[in-house]
Amino acid sequence: MDIKYNLKSASERRTEPFMPEGDVGFGKLRTDHMFLMDYRDGQWCDPRIVPYGPFEMAPGAMSLHYGQSIFEGAKAFMHEDGEIYTFRLNKNAERMNRSADIVCIPNIDEAMQLKGINALIDVDRLWFPQQEGACLYIRPFIFATEDRLSVSPSQKYTFCVMLSPSGAYYASGVNNGIRLLISTQFHRAVSGGTGASKAAGNYAASLRAGKAAVEYGASQVLYLDSTNTQIEEAGAMNHFHILKDGTVIIPTFTDTILKSITSQSIMELGEMLGCEVRQETVMLDKFIADIESGEIIEAGGFGTAAVVSPVNSYIFEDGRVITVGDGKVGPHIQRIYKLFTDLQKGHVAAPQGWVKRVERVAP
Numbered sequence: 531m532d533i534k535y536n537l538k539s540a541s542e543r544r545t546e547p548f549m550p551e552g553d554v555g556f557g558k559l560r561t562d563h564m565f566l567m568d569y570r571d572g573q574w575c576d577p578r579i580v581p582y583g584p585f586e587m588a589p590g591a592m593s594l595h596y597g598q599s600i601f602e603g604a605k606a607f608m609h610e611d612g613e614i615y616t617f618r619l620n621k622n623a624e625r626m627n628r629s630a631d632i633v634c635i636p637n638i639d640e641a642m643q644l645k646g647i648n649a650l651i652d653v654d655r656l657w658f659p660q661q662e663g664a665c666l667y668i669r670p671f672i673f674a675t676e677d678r679l680s681v682s683p684s685q686k687y688t689f690c691v692m693l694s695p696s697g698a699y700y701a702s703g704v705n706n707g708i709r710l711l712i713s714t715q716f717h718r719a720v721s722g723g724t725g726a727s728k729a730a731g732n733y734a735a736s737l738r739a740g741k742a743a744v745e746y747g748a749s750q751v752l753y754l755d756s757t758n759t760q761i762e763e764a765g766a767m768n769h770f771h772i773l774k775d776g777t778v779i780i781p782t783f784t785d786t787i788l789k790s791i792t793s794q795s796i797m798e799l800g801e802m803l804g805c806e807v808r809q810e811t812v813m814l815d816k817f818i819a820d821i822e823s824g825e826i827i828e829a830g831g832f833g834t835a836a837v838v839s840p841v842n843s844y845i846f847e848d849g850r851v852i853t854v855g856d857g858k859v860g861p862h863i864q865r866i867y868k869l870f871t872d873l874q875k876g877h878v879a880a881p882q883g884w885v886k887r888v889e890r891v892a893p
């Protein structure tokens with residue numbers, strides 16, 4: 531399908547490279563345009579790039595009532611040749627369709643998703659933030675638009691891609707680490723539910739827990755399974771820990787854990803990282819005992835927005851605090867963070883197909 535372009539006039543859009551003065555933050559800024567595609571009469575149609583702006587939507591649009599809405603998160607980076615490169619975007623397109631399956635949204639051809647995202651980045655390439663550590667954050671999402679109030683899959687949807695020039699997700703960044711609240715009260719997902727998808731409702735369900743985390747001085751909740759015995763993941767990142775021999779352990783993916791593309795990448799990089807990376811069921815009691823005995827020396831989270839975020843401590847709902855190692859960011863996490871971000875920025879050659887140049891295709 532060909533993409534239609536309805537672009538802002540030259541006087542309304544950015545004409546110079548974006549050189550932000552202060553920290554761009556995460557997810558606050560927008561670029562000039564967005565990519566849209568609709569689903570009606572049983573097919574995806576009308577791919578187009580239009581000025582970024584509000585949607586016109588019926589008050590009865592089903593996503594507003596029953597939450598039939600999913601999203602993705604990916605990043606693009608500028609390499610030293612001045613070109614923009616996406617990072618493993620095909621994995622996001624693939625996962626978008628897995629999320630779609632889970633909440634009964636019709637799949638979108640992966641090649642078409644990639645074509646739309648690339649065309650949008652191409653049009654708004656001057657928005658790439660020229661700032662150390664910054665990137666173009668890519669947010670594709672799909673939401674139900676049919677004006678009907680029965681609880682059943684919508685017959686109409688919109689696929690939208692927006693871009694946000696962004697920096698780090700956690701203000702404390704990789705230099706300090708964050709604290710997580712281990713909650714036995716709140717759960718993110720249950721088996722048979724939507725936990726393995728990026729369904730919007732999963733994030734609505736995490737807000738109350740997130741608020742509680744802040745009250746405990748933590749950045750996020752580390753969720754346990756419904757029996758409160760196994761570690762699952764945090765609200766916006768997978769969890770990992772590192773043993774004293776350098777082995778990285780990520781909880782086994784189940785239908786209550788999002789299959790993080792960052793985690794998968796770290797697992798695939800095992801050899802390049804120079805350590806073993808494996809998945810296993812992580813029991814909470816053993817995890818805590820191993821931190822206390824020094825068997826576990828570092829811990830953190832993996833995610834597109836979070837990148838590699840060190841966790842310096844955990845707090846329980848009874849106020850007990852467990853510090854990981856000496857509470858400082860350890861050498862293994864620093865090494866993983868450096869290799870991963872070097873691959874994204876093109877400082878180190880990434881495995882075949884991981885980084886793809888955004889071609890100049892705009893009319």
Ligand code: PLP
Nearest residue numbers: 766767768788790791792833834
């Ligand atoms: N887990 C959850 C719940 C998330 O929202 C995210 C972010 O997308 C992740 C894990 C990390 O996944 P990825 O590395 O694909 O961004």
Ligand code: COI
Nearest residue numbers: 603604766833834835836
């Ligand atoms: C991402 O890491 O891209 C995400 O989607 C997490 C988001 C909830 C900030």
